[in-house]
Amino acid sequence: MTSPTVRGTPVDARPLRADAERNRRRIVDAAREVFARHGLEAGLNEIARHAGVGVGTVYRRFPDKDSLVAAALDEEVARMLAVADAAQRSDDAWSGLVLLLEEGLVLLSSNVGLRDLLLSQRTDPLDDGPEHLFLPYVESLVDRARVEGTVRPDVTVQDVGMLWCMVSELARHSVDLAPDAWRRYLALFTAGLRAGAVPDVPPPLDEEVAQEVLTRWIGLGGTRAPGAS
Amino acid sequence: MTSPTVRGTPVDARPLRADAERNRRRIVDAAREVFARHGLEAGLNEIARHAGVGVGTVYRRFPDKDSLVAAALDEEVARMLAVADAAQRSDDAWSGLVLLLEEGLVLLSSNVGLRDLLLSQRTDPLDDGPEHLFLPYVESLVDRARVEGTVRPDVTVQDVGMLWCMVSELARHSVDLAPDAWRRYLALFTAGLRAGAVPDVPPPLDEEVAQEVLTRWIGLGGTRAPGAS
DNA sequence: GATAACTGGATAGCCCGTATCCGCTCGCCG
DNA sequence: CGGCGAGCGGATACGGGCTATCCAGTTATC
Structure with missing residues (x-):
């Protein structure tokens, strides 16, 4: 409930910076793939690596693992x-x-x-x-x-x-x-x-x-x- | 292969001291119960507690978890x-x-x-x-x-x-x-x-x-x- | 009563996860 | 085109759970 979202996508703030948006997509895609293959017990480190970003970036976009799961x-x-x-x-x-x-x-x-x-x-x-x-x-x-x-x-x-x-x-x-x-x-x-x-x-x-x-x-x-x- | 055993019971050394033997039994019984109910991922601490002994006693009798599993x-x-x-x-x-x-x-x-x-x-x-x-x-x-x-x-x-x-x-x-x-x-x-x-x-x-x-x-x-x- | 086997449980050491933090980078807007 | 703040990576804090060790104190046995 911290920030209003629609299907995991924030709607309140103005659009993300281009690169940030790109990364966000990558992260969600990576999460989809990794979760699909290995289940939810996959760690966020692996997802970050798979997306080619740092864990920090993941947590910047998604407050916690559950949010990422939801988005994915x-x-x-x-x-x-x-x-x-x-x-x-x-x-x-x-x-x-x-x-x-x-x-x-x-x-x-x-x-x-x-x-x-x-x-x-x-x-x-x-x-x-x-x-x-x-x-x-x-x-x-x-x-x-x-x-x-x-x-x-x-x-x-x-x-x-x-x-x-x-x-x-x-x-x-x-x-x-x-x-x-x-x-x-x-x-x-x-x-x-x-x-x-x-x-x-x-x-x-x-x-x-x-x-x-x-x-x-x-x-x-x-x-x-x-x-x- | 460290010490010869038959079905998990040592046969080489002379018989255990009475109290030790009693504890050994308790441990195996506890392990049987706990493993049966919670599966092998149950921890040895829990088994020790359940048997009313310390973990140390468990490890004195069984070199590692696998041995205990075998015995149980x-x-x-x-x-x-x-x-x-x-x-x-x-x-x-x-x-x-x-x-x-x-x-x-x-x-x-x-x-x-x-x-x-x-x-x-x-x-x-x-x-x-x-x-x-x-x-x-x-x-x-x-x-x-x-x-x-x-x-x-x-x-x-x-x-x-x-x-x-x-x-x-x-x-x-x-x-x-x-x-x-x-x-x-x-x-x-x-x-x-x-x-x-x-x-x-x-x-x-x-x-x-x-x-x-x-x-x-x-x-x-x-x-x-x-x-x- | 001497002695060595035995004891409990604190703790070391490990692995593996989520989540945070901070110095640096780089896209964006004026 | 330049400066600023959003964005970045990844080292790291933190926690929980496990196996296994260690040792000062206890107790059966001869």
């Missing part, structure tokens, strides 16, 4: 809300639910930082916690799907939440290696949720890639020699 | 291997697979430390990394089940690994709140793996409990007022 992820959050909204407006609830899960995971899985923001223990990440906004969407979709009879009658909102957490946890470990890996597991999962027949399930990952993801995740060395370093 | 979790690892072995010996591979997944998760989900040891990036946790031992078991079970025609023909070993990671990740967040929560999600998942019909799926969790687990996991406040603190 803001857009993605909006995109996420748009997805929820689109899913909501879907004619049949099952497709809506699948759309929400899939498109949501497209976003979450390509951006670890977004995942951290929405699905991690964080107190009040943006001003009033955007993650609170999703619950009602999911709730109404699940209810409608139950009425339609397209999901098992016992499916709950929390089921969807848990599923989202679990699958995105996987996605987190395979972002850069097999960005679509989660699709298979999501499908296997939704197969279990669906009332009637079993939907299509994407084919297994390439064995080596899958092994590599697991290796990274659980440090369980694959068949290939440990070798270097 | 050793038994659980053996139990895990026993499960894998039993599953292996099952007549039909599907039951074996389900047994392995379920009983394995019984162990993993009741002991965060064990989960950390087996399913986390850790280099060489016990002497030669016990987690490497499981792969062959799973591999052979999956192969046999494929031949039996009880799993989808495209199911892979890595599928099972991923599933284990994902579900145990959930378990990690619900240990003390809904220790059996994972069963439902495991079932939903295996339903997707199974070739033919959909197996029984445990009923949803109590709504409030499920919400609480999610809240703890993703910090997403439930419907109930935030209230205190």
Whole structure:
């Protein structure tokens, strides 16, 4: 509340000096990239380095880390809300639910930082916690799907939440290696949720890639020699 | 390799003084409890406090943290291997697979430390990394089940690994709140793996409990007022 | 009762994060 | 074109949490 902002961009002061504005952009871009790849636990030093500026410059523009996070992820959050909204407006609830899960995971899985923001223990990440906004969407979709009879009658909102957490946890470990890996597991999962027949399930990952993801995740060395370093 | 040990218990020196032996036991017990509840990232100070001794005493008995981890979790690892072995010996591979997944998760989900040891990036946790031992078991079970025609023909070993990671990740967040929560999600998942019909799926969790687990996991406040603190 | 094993917990040392500070640079406006 | 203040980098303060050490005091044991 110190200075009025619109989506993280100050509106009160007169425009920044040209170079400052350029740097500000660089910083936000760098933050987007770094947060996306390494999640929110990335340090501001790394971001500064990645942006080619000093940490001081970062703190000059953004009072604290949270502000930078907000500025960097803001857009993605909006995109996420748009997805929820689109899913909501879907004619049949099952497709809506699948759309929400899939498109949501497209976003979450390509951006670890977004995942951290929405699905991690964080107190009040943006001003009033955007993650609170999703619950009602999911709730109404699940209810409608139950009425339609397209999901098992016992499916709950929390089921969807848990599923989202679990699958995105996987996605987190395979972002850069097999960005679509989660699709298979999501499908296997939704197969279990669906009332009637079993939907299509994407084919297994390439064995080596899958092994590599697991290796990274659980440090369980694959068949290939440990070798270097 | 400094001093010969059997399962973490020294065998070379003459028996410890009575009080020392008593303390050693207390320490291992405390470590078991604390690791089980909070995972391996628990500090030795906490364990010492929990055991009613000083940190010094811990380090007198165990050269470093890893040794303590080994001594504390050793038994659980053996139990895990026993499960894998039993599953292996099952007549039909599907039951074996389900047994392995379920009983394995019984162990993993009741002991965060064990989960950390087996399913986390850790280099060489016990002497030669016990987690490497499981792969062959799973591999052979999956192969046999494929031949039996009880799993989808495209199911892979890595599928099972991923599933284990994902579900145990959930378990990690619900240990003390809904220790059996994972069963439902495991079932939903295996339903997707199974070739033919959909197996029984445990009923949803109590709504409030499920919400609480999610809240703890993703910090997403439930419907109930935030209230205190 | 002598002795050495044992004890507790203060503390050293490390790593890694956020955030601050200050002497210097350089874009902008008169 | 020149001077001034916004802007700059990055060394550094500060804090928290961890593993591991050390040593003066205690106590089981023979």
